[in-house]
Amino acid sequence: MNSERLVATRIGGLAACVLLLAWSGCSDSNDGSGVNPGDPVPIVTNSPANNVFNTGAAGGAAPVGTNTLTDTTGAQPMPVPVDTSMAAGAGDPFCDALSVFRTSCQGCHGEQLVGGAPMPLVSYEDLLAPAISDPSSTVSQLVGVRIHDTQSPMPPLSQTPLTTEQMGTLDAWLAAGAPNAVAGCSEDILAPPPASLTEGEVVWPADCQERYEIRAHDGAGGPYRVPAGAELNIDISVPVPWAGQGSGAVQALAIRPITNNARVVHHWILYSGLLDFVTSWSPGKPMETFPEGVGVHMPTSGNFRLNMHYYNVGNTEAELDDSGLEVCITRDLKPNTATTYMFSGNATVPPGGRVENVSTCTVNASEQVHLITSSPHMHSYGVYAKLEIVRANGSVEVVEDAPFNWEDQHITPVDAVLNDGDKVRVTCVYENNTDRTITFGDSSADEMCFNFARYYPMDAFTCGGGFGF
Numbered sequence: 412m413n414s415e416r417l418v419a420t421r422i423g424g425l426a427a428c429v430l431l432l433a434w435s436g437c438s439d440s441n442d443g444s445g446v447n448p449g450d451p452v453p454i455v456t457n458s459p460a461n462n463v464f465n466t467g468a469a470g471g472a473a474p475v476g477t478n479t480l481t482d483t484t485g486a487q488p489m490p491v492p493v494d495t496s497m498a499a500g501a502g503d504p505f506c507d508a509l510s511v512f513r514t515s516c517q518g519c520h521g522e523q524l525v526g527g528a529p530m531p532l533v534s535y536e537d538l539l540a541p542a543i544s545d546p547s548s549t550v551s552q553l554v555g556v557r558i559h560d561t562q563s564p565m566p567p568l569s570q571t572p573l574t575t576e577q578m579g580t581l582d583a584w585l586a587a588g589a590p591n592a593v594a595g596c597s598e599d600i601l602a603p604p605p606a607s608l609t610e611g612e613v614v615w616p617a618d619c620q621e622r623y624e625i626r627a628h629d630g631a632g633g634p635y636r637v638p639a640g641a642e643l644n645i646d647i648s649v650p651v652p653w654a655g656q657g658s659g660a661v662q663a664l665a666i667r668p669i670t671n672n673a674r675v676v677h678h679w680i681l682y683s684g685l686l687d688f689v690t691s692w693s694p695g696k697p698m699e700t701f702p703e704g705v706g707v708h709m710p711t712s713g714n715f716r717l718n719m720h721y722y723n724v725g726n727t728e729a730e731l732d733d734s735g736l737e738v739c740i741t742r743d744l745k746p747n748t749a750t751t752y753m754f755s756g757n758a759t760v761p762p763g764g765r766v767e768n769v770s771t772c773t774v775n776a777s778e779q780v781h782l783i784t785s786s787p788h789m790h791s792y793g794v795y796a797k798l799e800i801v802r803a804n805g806s807v808e809v810v811e812d813a814p815f816n817w818e819d820q821h822i823t824p825v826d827a828v829l830n831d832g833d834k835v836r837v838t839c840v841y842e843n844n845t846d847r848t849i850t851f852g853d854s855s856a857d858e859m860c861f862n863f864a865r866y867y868p869m870d871a872f873t874c875g876g877g878f879g880f
């Protein structure tokens with residue numbers, strides 16, 4: 412193994428290994444330094460065979476990381492701050508790029524793959540590997556494409572986008588020919604790895620009365636099996652778990668996503684019946700709670716439709732999964748019952764590139780209506796979504812105005828009010844580069860134009876004549 416390849420080996424893990432060397436015996440930091448268990452711990456080892464932490468100093472003796480001075484008066488060793496500008500890799504194009512991969516990509520493209528990400532972006536070797544979707548390109552080449560892809564960007568639209576500066580860092584590294592680090596990248600200069608995208612704080616509201624799980628299954632009592640190499644969009648029927656358990660109406664007070672096999676769950680949408688949107692999830696989405704005094708209407712019989720999107724491309728193993736959600740309900744109803752209104756627009760898309768469909772409906776409300784969330788819904792041709800309220804005096808209030816990708820099932824909290832007589836404008840922008848007219852329909856070759864907006868009070872309004880098809 413030459414030193415170039417060593418630089419590329421999982422840098423985060425290696426750093427931990429070096430620091431714990433004397434106890435853990437990490438195999439990939441076996442640097443021939445002759446350190447044995449029980450020996451004093453060298454804080455940083457720095458030998459020719461392990462130049463990941465090499466400062467570049469001649470002789471390689473300068474340690475990087477925490478340093479200690481021994482006080483000759485016999486007091487405790489005192490830590491000395493380290494000037495990280497001298498750390499290995501500071502200002503190095505690859506180390507800078509690696510910092511961006513850490514903060515913005517490794518939540519999914521980490522050593523543990525999450526959310527259907529097909530490959531890690533952890534080491535230099537990972538970036539030089541042939542891409543799974545197109546083995547004639549390297550992963551680094553596709554990185555250059557996907558960070559600028561407006562329709563299917565990386566990171567996906569559900570995540571915090573790259574800043575201009577981060578994008579510039581990746582572009583600069585790619586423009587330089589995607590070189591490896593000259594002298595390794597020390598931990599000191601790298602951004603810390605991201606928190607897991609599957610963990611979030613779970614604090615159930617104090618007034619939760621009962622909690623139930625709604626999870627993917629195979630119909631025979633086991634988890635769902637996602638075949639090797641597959642990309643699947645499947646509907647799983649789950650009986651309403653609290654049906655028959657009590658009488659009267661039920662409200663949800665909080666919804667927690669449950670991620671079982673983070674590797675393959677790309678996103679999911681929960682409907683009650685065919686199209687009554689309840690909630691959705693994509694990696695990193697935290698638990699949902701609702702404004703004070705608001706509970707979300709839940710069905711008390713029938714089935715939920717859990718629409719799972721699984722992504723197991725690039726994996727040679729089948730994977731099992733029973734992800735889903737946990738709902739806390741109350742039968743002691745909050746004063747405001749929220750439910751979902753399906754604002755609908757024109758989903759007919761003629762061929763010819765970018766098409767902007769604007770549909771307007773007039774609010775017919777018995778009282779003032781509060782919109783609390785916005786969730787646009789289109790299929791794969793949808794690229795941009797907007798939801799606006801046009802007041803009687805002509806002023807316009809924007810509720811949602813953002814790029815859209817069908818993989819991005821976001822629920823944006825909003826705080827807007829609808830009055831009788833307001834107009835609601837639903838804009839769905841599509842890119843249709845096929846030579847056929849795409850029409851409304853359920854399959855992924857068809858389109859939809861909706862905004863599933865949560866509002867209260869339930870049933871206090873209608874808008875227009877229903878579906879826009």
Ligand code: HEC
Binds near residue numbers: 573
């Ligand atoms: C929330 C999870 C997530 C994050 C964060 C994320 N990706 Fe991805 N990435 C995916 C998924 C899922 C796929 C596969 C589906 C696709 O190609 O859109 C993918 C695919 C890719 C591909 C295409 C691989 C191929 O073989 O076609 C590249 C390149 C890529 N990601 C780069 C990045 C970069 C660079 C970042 C950070 C700037 C990033 N990704 C952040 C989930 C993520």
